[in-house]
Amino acid sequence: MERPPVIRPASKRGLAPFRGRRAASLLPRTRLAGPMPWVMAIMVALTVLAGGAALSLDNVAQTARGELAAAATVQILSPDPERRTAQALQVATMLREQTDVSQVRIVPRQEVADLLEPWLGSASGGNVVPLPALIDVVLSREADASAVARLRAKIVEIAPDARIDAQSEWLEPVLAAISTLRWMAVGLILLLGFTAAAAVWLAARHALGINRDTLEIVHLLGGSDAQIARVFQRSIMIDAVAGGVAGLVLGAAALTLMARQFSALDSGMISAGGLSGTDWAILALLPLCAVAIAVYTARMTVLSSLRRIL
Amino acid sequence: MSGMNGTDPGIVKFDNVGLRYGLEKEVLSDISFTLFPGQFYFLTGASGAGKTSLLRLLYLAQRPSRGAIHMFDNDVIAAPRETLPAFRRRIGVVFQNFRLVDHLSAYDNIALPLRVAGVSEGELAEPVTDMLDWVGLAQRADARPASLSGGEQQRVAIARAVISRPEILVADEPTGNVDAEMAIKLIRLFQALNRLGTTVLVATHDMQLLRKVPDSLLMRLDKGRLSDPTGVLRYPPRRED
Ligand SMILES: Nc1ncnc2c1ncn2[C@@H]1O[C@H](COP(=O)(O)OP(=O)(O)OP(=O)(O)O)[C@@H](O)[C@H]1O
Ligand SMILES: [Mg+2]
Numbered sequence: 001m002e003r004p005p006v007i008r009p010a011s012k013r014g015l016a017p018f019r020g021r022r023a024a025s026l027l028p029r030t031r032l033a034g035p036m037p038w039v040m041a042i043m044v045a046l047t048v049l050a051g052g053a054a055l056s057l058d059n060v061a062q063t064a065r066g067e068l069a070a071a072a073t074v075q076i077l078s079p080d081p082e083r084r085t086a087q088a089l090q091v092a093t094m095l096r097e098q099t100d101v102s103q104v105r106i107v108p109r110q111e112v113a114d115l116l117e118p119w120l121g122s123a124s125g126g127n128v129v130p131l132p133a134l135i136d137v138v139l140s141r142e143a144d145a146s147a148v149a150r151l152r153a154k155i156v157e158i159a160p161d162a163r164i165d166a167q168s169e170w171l172e173p174v175l176a177a178i179s180t181l182r183w184m185a186v187g188l189i190l191l192l193g194f195t196a197a198a199a200v201w202l203a204a205r206h207a208l209g210i211n212r213d214t215l216e217i218v219h220l221l222g223g224s225d226a227q228i229a230r231v232f233q234r235s236i237m238i239d240a241v242a243g244g245v246a247g248l249v250l251g252a253a254a255l256t257l258m259a260r261q262f263s264a265l266d267s268g269m270i271s272a273g274g275l276s277g278t279d280w281a282i283l284a285l286l287p288l289c290a291v292a293i294a295v296y297t298a299r300m301t302v303l304s305s306l307r308r309i310l
Numbered sequence: 311m312s313g314m315n316g317t318d319p320g321i322v323k324f325d326n327v328g329l330r331y332g333l334e335k336e337v338l339s340d341i342s343f344t345l346f347p348g349q350f351y352f353l354t355g356a357s358g359a360g361k362t363s364l365l366r367l368l369y370l371a372q373r374p375s376r377g378a379i380h381m382f383d384n385d386v387i388a389a390p391r392e393t394l395p396a397f398r399r400r401i402g403v404v405f406q407n408f409r410l411v412d413h414l415s416a417y418d419n420i421a422l423p424l425r426v427a428g429v430s431e432g433e434l435a436e437p438v439t440d441m442l443d444w445v446g447l448a449q450r451a452d453a454r455p456a457s458l459s460g461g462e463q464q465r466v467a468i469a470r471a472v473i474s475r476p477e478i479l480v481a482d483e484p485t486g487n488v489d490a491e492m493a494i495k496l497i498r499l500f501q502a503l504n505r506l507g508t509t510v511l512v513a514t515h516d517m518q519l520l521r522k523v524p525d526s527l528l529m530r531l532d533k534g535r536l537s538d539p540t541g542v543l544r545y546p547p548r549r550e551d
Pocket of ligand 2: 482
C-alpha cells in the first residue's frame with residue numbers, strides 16, 4: 001500500500017478559530033423556515049411601537065411642562081366694565097414690576113370673547129354676560145404655590161375680587177398620568193425583551209436538539225466550546241437580523257401612520273408628541289439590542305449545554 | 311530494557327480506571343494499562359465487554375467514575391475542561407457507527423478536522439483530495455453520507471480520522487461493514503500510518519484481522535476487565551531496531 005499523504009499534524013497548528021461560511025455550513029440551512037425570524041419581527045415591531053409611545057409621551061410632557069408650568073392666568077371679575085379695565089391695567093403694571101415675572105399680557109377683549117364663544121355663543125356679543133378681563137402671566141420660574149400666593153396677595157390689594165390660577169395646578173395630574181403611561185411603556189419594553197430572550201432560548205435549544213449529533217462530532221474532533229457556540233450564534237444572528245429589520249420597518253410604519261392621524265387632530269398638546277431625529281435613532285437601536293440579546297442568549301444556551309458533556 | 315516501573319514514557323496510561331453509567335454496576339473495572347508510542351494495538355472482547363466504553367474514555371468523550379488517566383504526559387482528568395480540545399485534536403477516531411455529518415459531503419466531512427484546527431481553505435484542498443484518493447473515493451467527493459454504501463461511509467470515517475495526522479488513532483470496529491478484501495486494505499492503511507509514527511488502537515472481534523499485523527499487541531476485555539495475553543500491559547514492548 002502506498003504511503004498516506006503527508007500532512008502536517010493539525011495539533012501543531014494550535015487552537016485557531018473555526019468560523020466563517022464553512023463553520024456556518026455545519027448547521028443545515030433551515031433558517032427563515034423556522035419561527036425565529038417571525039418571532040423576532042413581531043417582538044421588535046411591538047418594542048418599536050412601545051418605545052415610540054414612550055418617547056412621544058416624553059415629548060408631550062416636556063413641551064407641556066416647558067410651556068405651561070411657568071404660566072398663570074389672572075381674572076379680574078369686577079362687574080363694572082370701567083373699573084375692570086382700570087384694575088386690569090393697574091394689576092398688569094404691578095406685575096411687570098415683579099422680579100419673578102418675565103411676561104405679562106392683557107388678553108384683548110375680542111380674544112376673550114372668542115375663547116368663551118363655544119360656551120356663551122356669539123349672539124351673546126359680550127354685552128349680555130360680563131366678560132372677565134384676563135391677564136396671561138409667565139413667571140421666570142415654575143409657578144408653584146408660594147409664588148402664586150405671593151402674587152395673589154398683591155393682586156387682591158388692587159382688585160379684591162380678582163383670581164389667579166397657575167396652569168400647573170391642572171397640569172400636574174395630566175403630567176402624572178403621562179408619566180404613568182410612560183413607565184408602563186418602559187415596562188412593556190422590558191417584558192418584550194424578556195420574552196424575546198425566552199423565545200431565542202427555546203429556538204437555540206431546538207436547534208441544539210436537531211443538531212446535537214453534529215455538535216458532538218465537532219466537539220469530539222477537538223472543536224472548542226467557543227467555536228461551536230460561534231456556529232450557533234452566527235445562525236441565530238442571521239435570523240435575528242432578518243427579523244429585527246422586518247420588525248423595525250413594521251413598527252416604524254405603524255408609528256408614522258399613527259403620527260399622521262394624531263397630527264390631523266390639530267391639538268397643541270398631541271402634536272407636541274412628534275418624534276425627533278434622535279428619537280428615531282433610539283428606536284433604530286432597539287433591533288440592535290434585540291440582536292444582541294439573541295446572540296448572547298444563544299451563546300449561553302449552547303455553552304451551558306456543552307458544559308454538560310465532557 | 312525498561313522495567314515494570316516504566317522509564318519508557320507511555321503515550322496513554324490508565325490506572326485502576328472504573329466506569330459506570332448512572333447507578334448501574336461498573337461496565338469497566340480496574341483497568342490499568344500503558345500504550346507506548348508507535349505501537350499497533352488490538353482490543354478484542356465479546357460484544358458488550360466494554361470495548362466502546364474503553365475507547366470513549368480514551369478519546370475523551372467520557373470521564374471515568376474512578377481511577378487516573380494520563381495522556382501525552384498530562385493528567386487529563388484533572389485538566390481544566392478548556393484544555394481538552396487541544397488533546398482531542400491529537401487523537402483521530404473512527405467511531406463504531408461512523409458519525410459522519412449527514413448534511414456535509416464526503417469532502418467536507420473529511421475536511422472537518424482541518425477546519426476545526428483552523429487550516430485555511432487553500433491549504434486544505436490538497437490533503438483532502440489526496441485523502442479521498444487514498445481511500446478510493448475521489449469520484450464520490452460530493453456525495454452525502456446517505457448516498458454512500460456502508461463500506462464507503464466507513465472509508466470516509468477513516469479518512470476523517472487520519473487527515474490531521476493524529477498522534478493516536480483509535481478505531482472502533484473499523485472493518486465491521488466491509489468485505490474481507492476491503493478489511494485488509496483498511497488495515498494496511500492503519501499500518502502505513504503506524505509506520506509514520508502514529509500509535510494505533512483498533513477494537514475488533516475479527517480474529518483474522520489480528521494475524522494481518524504481525525507486530526501488533528493484543529489487549530483483551532472480558533466483562534469489563536482486562537486480561538493480558540501478551541503481557542503488553544505490564545511490560546513496554548521490545549522492538550528489534
Ligand atoms: N450510554 C450508556 N448507558 C448505559 N449503559 C451503557 C451505555 N453505553 C454502553 N453501555 C453498557 O455498557 C456495556 C459495554 O458496552 P460497550 O458498548 O462498551 O460494549 P462493546 O464491547 O463495545 O460491544 P460491541 O462489541 O457490541 O460494540 C454494555 O453492557 C452496555 O449495555
Ligand atoms: Mg462497541
